[in-house]
Amino acid sequence: MSRIEICALASGSNGNCYYVGNETEALLVDAGLSARQLQLRLAEKQINPSKLKAILITHEHSDHCRGARVLGKRLGLPVYLTKKTFLAMRKAVQPDTPRWFEANQEFQLGEFTVFPFAKQHDAVDACSFRISYAGKHVGVMTDIGEACERVQAEFSRCHAVFLESNYDEGMLMNGPYPYFLKQRVASTQGHLSNEQACMLLKEHAGEQLHTILLSHLSGENNTPEKAAETFDAYRQNYRIELTSRHASTDLIVI
Incomplete structure (x- = not known):
């Protein structure tokens, strides 16, 4: 049976x-x-770097692209991003092997179908992703100011989601x-609060959704306990896990 494995190697304003x-x-x-740190975390999870086909970049903020150029060069990986994002990045971190995509236009990477979709965030061309394989859909939905109709629609399709739960109001x-x-x-144009993320789950989860990884928690304006508590009422219906600013999560099979 076809399966997908997911994990957060890092999640937070210090790196994602x-x-x-x-x-x-x-x-x-x-x-x-x-x-270096990303290679160490891949090794900790016993993930063979030769499996990697590409790096996808959501936007130009350094906590999302700091290591892309060097990691892409070391592992021989193309880095996919929009042209506007590339131009907005600091030159020191612009990848040597950029490949372009455009928001809201699906493309294929090996066996994965990637759908980048526009979101509201204070970056020039910020995107989130729905990544699909064998009929299963994984969303990476962080750095979102509000859950617009596009975010709602893509969330409703997912079996598992890395969902921003950035701050406690x-x-x-x-x-x-x-x-x-x-x-x-x-x-x-900022971030989703715990309550906003929980409302997205309450109002737009599809029947197939079963796993939520609470992601991009603020180190100053949130705690893991507060984020987890916000979602307590939904734990009977979903697997809800916390990501960390300091360590990788376990590998989760979808």
Whole structure:
């Protein structure tokens, strides 16, 4: 039986990288840690780098693309991104082997079908991804200011989702960030709160959805306990796991 394995190699404002693989091939979404650190985490999970076919980049912020150039060069991997994202990246991290995609246009990478879709975030051409194989769909949906109709539609198709649960509203508003930064995080171009992520699950989950990995938790404006507690009422129906800023998650079979 065909299967997909997923894990978050890193998830948070200090670095993001998400792994989606099958028996023979795999993709990375984002490479926001150093290439060395990402290679160590692949080794920890006993993931053979030769399975990797490409790195997909969601947007130009450094916690999503910091290691893409070096990792792509070391492993001989193409890096897929939009031209606008490439031009917005710091030149030092622009990949040597860029391949272009456009938002809302599906493309094939080996055995995987990749659908990048536009989202609301304060980047020039930010995209999330739905990655499909053998009739199963995995969403990577972080760095989203609000769950627009496109996000809702793609979420409803997924069997598993890396879902942003970035901040607790009380912690953000009463926390150390300056006012302008609080406004940015909570804006429609910022991030999803725990409650917003939970509402997306409540209102738009498809019948096939069974696994949610709460992702991109803020280190200053959230805690794993608060994020997990927000979703407690849904644990009877879904497998709900936390990702970490400091370590990889277990490999989960879809």
